[in-house]
Amino acid sequence: MKPSIPKGTRDFSPTEVANRTYIINTIKTAFETFGFQPIETPSFENSSTLMGKYGEEGDRLIFKILNSGDYLAKADEKLLTAKQSTKLTPFISEKALKYDLTVPFARYVVQHQNEITFPFKRYQVQPVWRADRPQKGRFREFYQCDADVVGSTSLWQEVEFIQLYDAVFTNLGLAKTTIKMNNRKILSGIAEVIGAQDKLIDFTVALDKLDKIGQQKVEAEMLSKGISEQAIQKVQPLFSFDGNNEENLDALAALLATSEEGLKGVEELRFVINSISELGLQSAKLELDVTLARGLNYYTGAIFEVSAPKGVKMGSIGGGGRYDDLTALFGVKAPLSGVGISFGLDRIYLVLEELGLFKTVDLPKPKVLFVNFGEAEGLYCMKAITQLRAHGIKSELFPDAAKMKKQMNYANKREIEFVVLVGSQEIENNAFTLKNMISGAQTKCSLSELISHLK
Structure with a gap:
C-alpha cells in the first residue's frame, strides 16, 4: 500500500520549514518587542474544557481522542445498539485535540x-486541529499565532494591536495591507435604531456580505430573515460609506443619535482612529468598515480583520477583537x-509565496564541509570540526569516504560556501587546505587561521 497522509495535513520540506520559521520568528520578535510573554x-x-464553547458547528469539528485501552468498556450498551454516536462519545472519549488557542x-x-x-500580555504559537473540509488556505492541522491582553479595558490596547499588525506585516515586506476595524456596540446600536434588536445576527450576517454579493442581494436576504422594508430604508447610508474614516464616524454618529450603546461604540472607534492618525503607521492602512461582523457572538467591543494587499486573492490574514470576560467561559465571574x-x-x-517575498530566506546549512578521504583523515577532520563548532562555526564532515566528485556535488547542491581538504600531506604538516566554492581559490592554513578565516 502506497504511504499517504490524512487529508488536510501537510509535510513540510526543508525550504518550507525555513520559510515558516522566518514568518514565526518575525511575529514572535514583534510580540516580544510589544511586551508579550510566551505560554504553551x-x-x-x-x-x-472544549465542548460547548464554540457552538454546535464548532463542537462537530473538534477531533475527539478515544480513551486508552478498552474504550468500549464504559460504553452504554443501549446507545451502542442504537448506534447513537453523539450520545456515546462522552463514554468513549474524555480528551480532544485543541480547536483553537483562545479556550x-x-x-x-x-x-x-x-x-x-494582570494585565496579562500573552502570546502563543502552536498547532490546532479542526475536522473541517480542506480547501485553499484551510487545513485540518494548522498553526495559530495569537496575542491577547486580559485584565484591562484601556483602548490603548486596541491602538497597540493595530501598531503590532503594522509592524509584523511591514517587517515581512507585506506593504499596503488593510486593517479593517468595527465595533460590536455600533452593530448593536444600528439594530436598536431600526427596531431589529432580535434580528441582530441575521442583520449583520447579511451586511457582512455587502462587498461579495452587492446591495440588492443583501437587502433581499434581510427581507427574507424578517427585517422590515422600513428598517432597511433607515440603514441606506451604510450601503454607501465611501468617505474617509472621520467622515464615516460623523455619519455613524448621526445615524446612531438615539442609541446610547451605538454612540459609545462610535466614541471608542474615534479614540482609536484618532490615536493612530496622530501616531502614524509604517505601511498598513486603517479603515473603518461598518459591515465587519466576524465573531459577533464572542466580541463585545472592537473587531479587527486584516486583508492582504490588493491583487492577492486570499481571505483575511489576521483578525481579532475585544471580549468582555474570558473566564466566563468556565463560569468564573x-x-x-x-x-x-x-x-x-x-x-x-501563501501570500508571501505568491508575491515572491521568500527570496531572502536561507536554508540552514554548514559554513564549511570537510571532505572525507578515509578513517585517519576523518578523525583528523573531526578534531578540527569539534573546535570550529565550539567557536559557533557550522561545520560538517561528509560521512562516507566517497568519490571526490560526489562529495563536491553535495557541497554544491547545498550551496556550502567552503570545503576543507585533508590528505596525508596536511596531516603531516598539521594543516588544512581551504577551498572557496564561489571563487575556486584554495589556501593552506593552520587550525587557528582556519577558525579566524571562517569566523
Whole structure:
C-alpha cells in the first residue's frame, strides 16, 4: 500500500520549514518587542474544557481522542445498539485535540489566576486541529499565532494591536495591507435604531456580505430573515460609506443619535482612529468598515480583520477583537475584559509565496564541509570540526569516504560556501587546505587561521 497522509495535513520540506520559521520568528520578535510573554498549552485538553464553547458547528469539528485501552468498556450498551454516536462519545472519549488557542488560554487564566500578574500580555504559537473540509488556505492541522491582553479595558490596547499588525506585516515586506476595524456596540446600536434588536445576527450576517454579493442581494436576504422594508430604508447610508474614516464616524454618529450603546461604540472607534492618525503607521492602512461582523457572538467591543494587499486573492490574514470576560467561559465571574488578535500563518505563507517575498530566506546549512578521504583523515577532520563548532562555526564532515566528485556535488547542491581538504600531506604538516566554492581559490592554513578565516 502506497504511504499517504490524512487529508488536510501537510509535510513540510526543508525550504518550507525555513520559510515558516522566518514568518514565526518575525511575529514572535514583534510580540516580544510589544511586551508579550510566551505560554504553551497541551496539544489536547479534557473534552469538558472544549465542548460547548464554540457552538454546535464548532463542537462537530473538534477531533475527539478515544480513551486508552478498552474504550468500549464504559460504553452504554443501549446507545451502542442504537448506534447513537453523539450520545456515546462522552463514554468513549474524555480528551480532544485543541480547536483553537483562545479556550485553552481561558482555562490557563482560570487555573493560574493567583500566579498571573494582570494585565496579562500573552502570546502563543502552536498547532490546532479542526475536522473541517480542506480547501485553499484551510487545513485540518494548522498553526495559530495569537496575542491577547486580559485584565484591562484601556483602548490603548486596541491602538497597540493595530501598531503590532503594522509592524509584523511591514517587517515581512507585506506593504499596503488593510486593517479593517468595527465595533460590536455600533452593530448593536444600528439594530436598536431600526427596531431589529432580535434580528441582530441575521442583520449583520447579511451586511457582512455587502462587498461579495452587492446591495440588492443583501437587502433581499434581510427581507427574507424578517427585517422590515422600513428598517432597511433607515440603514441606506451604510450601503454607501465611501468617505474617509472621520467622515464615516460623523455619519455613524448621526445615524446612531438615539442609541446610547451605538454612540459609545462610535466614541471608542474615534479614540482609536484618532490615536493612530496622530501616531502614524509604517505601511498598513486603517479603515473603518461598518459591515465587519466576524465573531459577533464572542466580541463585545472592537473587531479587527486584516486583508492582504490588493491583487492577492486570499481571505483575511489576521483578525481579532475585544471580549468582555474570558473566564466566563468556565463560569468564573471576574472583571477580566480582554482583547486579542491572531495571525493566519498558513495564509500569510501563501501570500508571501505568491508575491515572491521568500527570496531572502536561507536554508540552514554548514559554513564549511570537510571532505572525507578515509578513517585517519576523518578523525583528523573531526578534531578540527569539534573546535570550529565550539567557536559557533557550522561545520560538517561528509560521512562516507566517497568519490571526490560526489562529495563536491553535495557541497554544491547545498550551496556550502567552503570545503576543507585533508590528505596525508596536511596531516603531516598539521594543516588544512581551504577551498572557496564561489571563487575556486584554495589556501593552506593552520587550525587557528582556519577558525579566524571562517569566523
